[in-house]
Amino acid sequence: MSIRTLVDTVEHTEALSVPARARTIPHVLSIAGTDPTGGAGLQADLKSIGAQGGYGMAVVTSLVAQNTRGVRSVHTPPSTFLDEQLQAVSDDVTIDAVKIGMLGDAETIRTVRRWLPRSTGAVIVLDPVMVATSGDRLLASDAEDELRALVPLADLVTPNLPELAVLLGEPVATGWEAAVEQGKRLAASTGTSVLVKGGHLEGALECPDALVDASGDAGTVSVVGGTRIDTRNTHGTGCSLSAALATVQTRTGNWHQSLLIVKKWLRGALERADELNVGQGNGPIHHFHEFVPGPIPAPPPEERPFSEQVWELTTSHRLAIETLGFVRALGDGSLPPEQFAYYLAQDAMYLRGYSRVLSRASALAPSEAEQLFWAKSALSCLEVESELHRTWLTGRGQSPAQGRVTRAYVDHLLAASANAGYAVLVAAVLPCYWLYAHVGNALHSQWIGNGAGTDHPYANWLETYADPAFAEATARAISIADSCFAAAPPADREAMIEAFEASAWYEHEFFDAPTRLDLRDSAKLP
Structure with a gap:
């Protein structure tokens, strides 16, 4: 494989290659769990989709009682109801992109996998929610096996470093080069492009992301550099990144281009996260930092x-x-x-x-x-x-x-x-x-x-x-x-x-x- 390092600015990218299916406002479906405080899960996905100019739709896989300080409990509705939600959307709306997040259990994953052929032609981004930042496993072993079987059906998978290790059945990478090598192995074994995220690297001042593109025979690795933002308000960063990538990809048709655009947006969302002042724990990022509301017009006399x-x-x-x-x-x-x-x-x-x-x-x-x-x-x-x-x-x-x-x-x-x-x-x-x-x-x-x-x-x-x-x-x-x-x-x-x-x-x-x-x-x- 060849490694190509890309500059972290949109100005240095090559011309966008727009896919034939692209529409002015793409229809993007999030399949994920909820977050009542709005920082992660479906709520974060919808904000990210909207911030990138898409029309967000949502199918609930799990109802999560959580806030900025942690998860309290999770309720997973019956898989038959999940299937009804999915069918209801695809029977009526042309779906341009699908972002898959928290799936909860093995039957939920199987239900989503059976439905995916209904979204033919849509961009599929899988954010495998398997391991928490603390290192705790979030899925049973049989569900992890089901999730591994789902990866080849996605166009892009966006694991954190512990999840990347679980998908491969290997120890967690302790350095950046080792993490990129794991990304290469996952892309080669599944035929799916992999985004290797450096956010979980311990003690690192830099926060690079590497896109392992599996579309070519040999594949390429695009590294987008970035500095770590000094904020504790990073809740929902992974959800937001993957949903934004799914939306932008419908326009660019090029994962390298999409990553550059989304990484720039995400950096701003982290830099201005503290402005939101939500909760007492790890608060959300500022999804709409680029939106500048105009002055409230004075009513006619x-x-x-x-x-x-x-x-x-x-x-x-x-x-x-x-x-x-x-x-x-x-x-x-x-x-x-x-x-x-x-x-x-x-x-x-x-x-x-x-x-x-x-x-x-x-x-x-x-x-x-x-x-x-x-x-x-x-x-x-x-x-x-x-x-x-x-x-x-x-x-x-x-x-x-x-x-x-x-x-x-x-x-x-x-x-x-x-x-x-x-x-x-x-x-x-x-x-x-x-x-x-x-x-x-x-x-x-x-x-x-x-x-x-x-x-x-x-x-x-x-x-x-x-x-x-x-x-x-x-x-x-x-x-x-x-x-x-x-x-x-x-x-x-x-x-x-x-x-x-x-x-x-x-x-x-x-x-x-x-x-x-x-x-x-x-x-x-x-």
Whole structure:
């Protein structure tokens, strides 16, 4: 035999020779056991097939309870069921390649061997699962004999070094040259190409693979070099390699070419295996390391949630409210009492009208849950208004008249209540929840929540902003608005946004009114 050393890069390969049966997306069948953690067996095969552009199919030979730390138990279904699976696939699908992995017992192997003629023309790769990395035998002696009889039916067999020794009935090779010689003997005795894998060489920094091609009279050996990757996450490497080779071979028709392509892919999968962080033992390789997901596209503006759109649209209002003299003075406690009293009086008058609007929302709501939510909110407004008069406004002299902003804001909400549908009305009432909560939370966290507001003249008032019940009601109102927007036709969606923006403007004006006692020209109100 001649030995030909090939460079471990695809760029130095000769032109691909594509087999006549090759299709754009090859159909590749894995016959193997399972791995619930997805690192080996059928699950690894399917990932490898997909990573090489194939369409993966799977027939289960054994159900394995295992994880990255080891195997716990194995259940082998009846061979009659295995045969039914195989027949079901081959009766319907043209199979371009077959990867055979764990077969479990002698009857399972015989069932697969009887079926193989049904896959005429397909590439057959046998990964003989016989000896674990620990050296433990995984098959009984009679099953090992059956597996040896299966080797000549494969186009390529991919044993690890202990399995190569078992197939030949020889001691395990202790060096690379001895392992290659064993590969030559197996290829010569079976007429099947053999991949000799150097991954189990003890203490070696290099990790070569040798392909003994049995297709010629004398056969050739192609050695593909490689360095060992410093990672413990190598679980399923053999399964993945053989499944990938079966897939690529359908395109190249040349085992040397296929090995170069797959070895390069496998090296990357090992180099990036640690990124997966799967399990506490020997984790899997990164089968899809070459796949770079594109950025998640932003949904069209009309498909974004209502709350996201209007929050963005009203940024200027929120910033303006936060810098108002009234809001800043309320926060630091320097607000003159007469301005605070004016704000409270206007708030009480506003809440009376607002409760009527919320009652209307309750009447229009499509579900009992939403009806109850708005009804309770309306009742809460009346309770708050009563509390204002009882604790803050009583004894402070004659209440001021309803201000222009208060009147205009309430009229805007009443108009929405009378003329608009449920969705638009919900959008109109939402800023009173949301912007009020936003400003209040900012003031509370800055001046009260950190303990600095012990002597704050408006501490009791600012504490109301931290009420968990109000925060929950605000979140519920936002959720209802988003649901209404998602179900609304385009015209109603536009009307919802306009109603919210108008109410946000009024919220801004309402916070600003006390510092000028609502003397702004009413012509500027919308």
